[in-house]
Amino acid sequence: MSGAQPHQDPSDVEHWIARDAARVWHPFTQMASFADNRPLIVADADGLELIDVEGNRYLDAISSLWVTTLGHRVPELDDAIVRQLEHGAHTTMLGNGNTIVVELSEALARVVPVDGPHFLYASDGASAVEQALKIAFQYWVNRGEPSHTTFLAFGGAYHGDTVGAMSLGDDSGFGAELFAPLRFPVLRAPGFDDPTCFDTAIAMLERHHNEIAAVVIEPSVQAAAGMQLADPDGLTLLGEACRARGALLLCDEIATGFGRTGTLFASEQHGLRPDLLCLGKGLTAGYLPMSVTVASDEIYRSFFGDDLGPRTLYHGHSYAGNALAAAVALRHLELIDAWDVLANVRERSDELADLLHDRIAPKSAVRDIRLRGLMGGVELAPPAAGLRWGRKVSAAAVERGVLLRPIGDTVILMPPLTIGSADLHRMVHALAAAIDETADASLDAER
Ligand SMILES: Cc1ncc(COP(=O)(O)O)c(C=O)c1O
Incomplete structure (x- = not known):
């Protein structure tokens, strides 16, 4: 019997x-x-919009959890997948190859900020982080320096929900605290919201460089911390300190990669050349789950040794290097270039900054606005704890046809990178009205 309900x-x-x-x-x-929170049940997607089962349209202002770069149902991307289907959807990367994965890796090699890059594919962002952790750890073992067993990470960090990634992540309010007995300890510098965080991190690196396997950072923006922005000079100094101390720099660009911050990778803006780079989310334009751990040539070569010997990286995932995902990722890279997507991100970012400054910042219900490229956070200022303003403002925006989702009391603005001026106005207009409605309702409740 089928599951259909006739x-x-x-x-x-x-x-x-x-x-x-x-x-x-x-x-x-x-x-x-779940049901009481009036979830959106999507039946269709079209350009920058999602369409629910009743036919209502919503601007996808969170890019379907930060993955959609060029919009939904882009004919060129659809076509790349259909063409790849004629050659097979998936073949294993374990010991064998596939032409489309070779082509994607060559194209990525031309643009990633890593020296002599090599690509180990996975599916989700957290898996790319797990791979990077194990590579960093084993790199030092392979070099005969096994004392490098810990990681330096930042307050407010978020790297995914698998146990290793959760260990690198801070107690973020996403429930990681519960799993404390399973998480491994790390050296923790303050978060980007503390202006001394990079000085502290550099001092910790000086003290512990003989124990550190890698310094792990979200370059430019700590997204899940509510869009906390890094001091650009501090980040550059940290990169230099890693080089000087021979410490591995692991950049997690799962959220910031593929144009989000106005350059293809945020690391470029800070002169960072990571030894390990994690990419995911926008890699396939939001079409299919694919992530990748990029390793520098030096790291990669440290794993060379006897066939089946102990220097090998014994790690892999069934769907690593999926051919359909590779095909769409390759076409996506071409389109970013052909459509000058980065120029649009920079122009729209300036426009959004002005709009937020004029329409949102003056509201007493708003504490802070943070924006880099098209990664934005509007931190609300509820009069008391526990009022769930983030939730309420987002729900009120959805009522107005703009899909937003908060992190705590920070409303996240992450529209697709191809957004135009009219949709930016639509997003900010809905947000402004949603904030007013929520603040007014709070005042009414107090009276
Ligand atoms: C910086 C960063 N790293 C890792 C992840 C985890 O990626 P995934 O959800 O694909 O596992 C995220 C997800 O939001 C992220 O923002």
């Missing part, structure tokens, strides 16, 4: 929500209240 009206949203809640377990979601 008597259901396909536009009956309550019915879809009930079916969803009955079977699907959503990430980062309390399922007991």
Whole structure:
């Protein structure tokens, strides 16, 4: 028997929500209240918009959790996948190769800020981070310097939800604290919201460089910390300190990569040349799950040794180097260039900064605005704790046809990189009205 429900009206949203809640377990979601929070059930996507089962349209202002770069149903990207299907959807990377993966790796090698790059593919961002951790650790073992067993990471850091990535991440309010007994300890510098964080990190590096396997950083923006912006000079100094001390620099550009901050990679803006670079999210334009750990030639060669010998990296994932994902990632790189997407990010970022300055910053309900490229965070100023303003403002924006999602009381603005001026206005207009509605309702409740 098929799972289809023959008597259901396909536009009956309550019915879809009930079916969803009955079977699907959503990430980062309390399922007991899932249905009460009026989830969007998407039936279709078109350009920068999502269309729900009732036919309502929403601007995808969070790029489907920061992955969609050029919009949905881009004919050129759709076509790349269809063409690759004629050659096979997936073949294993374990000991064998695939032409489309070779082509993608060559194209990436021309643009990543890594010296002599080599590419180990995975599927999600967290898996790319896990791979990088193990590579950094084993690099020192292979070199005969096994004392380098710890990592230096930052306050507010977020690198994914697998246990290793969670260990690098801070107690972020995403529930990582619960797993403290499973997480390995790291050296922790302050977060980007503390102006001394890079001085402290450099001092820690000086003290502990003989123990550190890698310094791990989200270049430019700590996204999941609510878009905390790094002091650009501090970041450059940290990169220089790593070089001077021979410490590995591991840059997690899973959120910042592929044009988000106005350059293809944020590391470029700070003169960083990471030894290990993690990419994911926008790699495939938001089409298919693919991530990659990029290693410098020096790291890569330290793994050379006897066939089946102990210097080999014994790590891999079933879908590593998926051919469909590689095909769309390759076409995506070409389109970023052909459409001058980076210029659009910079222009729209300036425009968004002005709009936020004029329309959002003057509100007493707003504490701070942080923006780099098209990564933005509007931190709200609720009059008391526990009012869930982030949630309420986002829900009020959804009511106005703009899909937003907060991190705590910071509303995240992450529109696709091809957004135009009219949609930027639409996003800010909805946000402004949503903030007013939420603040007014709070005042009314107090009266
Ligand atoms: C900087 C950073 N690293 C890693 C991850 C984890 O990526 P994924 O959710 O694909 O596992 C994220 C996700 O938001 C991220 O922002």
